[in-house]
Amino acid sequence: MYPILVKEDLAPVTKLMIIETPEVARKAKAGQFVIVRDCEEGERIPLTIADFDGQAGTVTIIFQEVGKSTMHLGRLRAGDSLCTFTGPLGRPSEIEEYGTVLCVGGGVGIAPIFPIARALREAGNRVISVIGARNKDLLFWEEKMRSVSDELIVCTDDGSYGRKALVTVPMKEVLEQRNDVSRIWAIGPAIMMKFCSLTAKPFDVPIIVSLNSIMVDGTGMCGACRVEVGGRTRFVCVDGPEFDGREVDWDQLLARQRIYLPEEKLAREKFEQECCKGH
């Protein structure tokens, strides 16, 4: 069992949990993910490692309640335990001294961009970060991102905080104003990563994205997470989750993410009804 040491509501549907898991914490690197289950009957939920502390033996996860399993997970509190916490999975981010790098985090993607920005800064890079969300309530970790960035631009889609813009707007401006950005990381919803990749293309700068395809086993056995990258079939769980966004077949990924929508809607409605009955 994996005890939840801290549980925090970052926004009404965005939760943070710090989990006691010394073995995962010791091995974790920026860019990797875990698969969690909150009970024996629970679905496997892949979540990116938002932070880790090898000495304290803890890993931080941040998740949005979007359906049955994440809503069920969100009901747990500090003192409860997770049933499984498998990881670290996937290949770590390729952290090197590139010079100037741009880190873009959108919505819940701010969580996984944080350890990457921190590792890039520690490796001697100049880190320019852009974080954004639909509105002020969905933004989090501004100060944490500031602490690992040389420059931080904050925006919201509706202008309720920071600059009123989608993250692609300041991203394009930075690329136009400076010719020394040698690598970009962009993490967020697939549609955001698609448009960040299209924005980066004319500037001929590699853009690393972290793909969130549907996963089952997370070990390269089931094929659920397959995507086309550069015309080749790749498994996100073992070949990724990071790929050059300019080579990803985004339309295929977006379509595959929606394969089980009717079943997911049904499961969510049933869960909400059962919860209502319980109160």
Ligand code: FAD
């Ligand atoms: P459902 O109603 O079942 O599904 C809602 C949507 O979530 C689906 O339409 C589908 O696109 C996606 N989804 C459903 N099941 C899975 C699955 N088994 N694997 C992947 N996606 C699924 N979310 C976060 O909030 N924070 C994170 O840090 C984060 N990191 C991720 C890292 C990776 C490598 C992957 C693959 C996904 C990550 N996700 C993250 C997405 C998260 O796993 C899904 O939101 C979650 O599994 C949805 O489960 P549900 O039952 O609550 O929702």
Ligand code: FES
């Ligand atoms: Fe099964 Fe990737 S999740 S192969």
Ligand code: MG
């Ligand atoms: Mg589900």
